Amino acid sequence: MADIHVEEFYKDVAIALVQLYGAFPRRVNLFVEDIAGPDEPDEFGLHSKRHMACFGALLWLEEEGLLRYVDTIRQEALDQAVLSHAAFVRLSAPAPVELNRRLNQDQAHAGDHLPPSVQEDLSTHIHLIRKALKTGHSGRISQVVQATFFADDKH
Template identity: 80%
Template sequence: MADIHVEEFYKDVAIALVQLYGAFPRRVNLFVEDIAGPDEPDEFGLHSKRHMACFGALLWLEEEGLLRYVDTIRQEALDQAVLTRNAFVRLSAPAPSALTREFGQAHQRVDEGLPPSVQEDLSTYIHLVRTALKDGHSSRISRIIQATFFADQSH
């Protein structure tokens, strides 16, 4: 079992990527509270560790070339964020069939009667990320984000 902060990192990354993919190619403000939940700064104006971890995950996505943004809005949001070409292409790509079977088992019977173009859309990495988020299992979210961005990129 991974450390809880690592599982939260994967979930934050998944939510941010889904939000940006849904808005692509528009630039949008990416708010930490929309990803990690509400946060009340303490009496000194400092955010919680959870809030700062999510903000750090967003900054990390930019450092790793998965998103771009114009500026930060304090420590609360990224201003005018958008996926990079590489992130968009990777999320839009079909996942390997073994991964699609692993993450799509619950939905497999429904998918069988669909046209090939719809089945192709349902086999993309972004669809698998959305499915994992809907299911809410942190280990599945972690595995699909790892498979999407950290596995062998030669597929």
């Protein structure tokens, strides 16, 4: 089992990517509270570790070339964020067949009767990320995000 902060990182990344993909190509403000949940700064105005970890994950996505933004809004949001070309292409690409099979074991052959174009849409990385988020299972979310961005770049 991964450390909790790593699992939260994967979940934060997944939520941010889904939000940005859903708005693409529009630029949107990406709010930490929409990703990590509400946060009340302490008496000194400092955010919680959880809030700052999420904010750090968003900054990391930019540093790794997965998104762009114009500015930060304090430590609350990224102003005018948009997916990078590389992130958009990767999220839109079909995931490896073995990953699709592993994540869809409970629905084996359910998609066999769908038109090929629908089957193709359901096999993309972004669809698998959305599906993993719906389950709420941190291991599945971690697995899908890792497969999307941190696996070898053979496709």
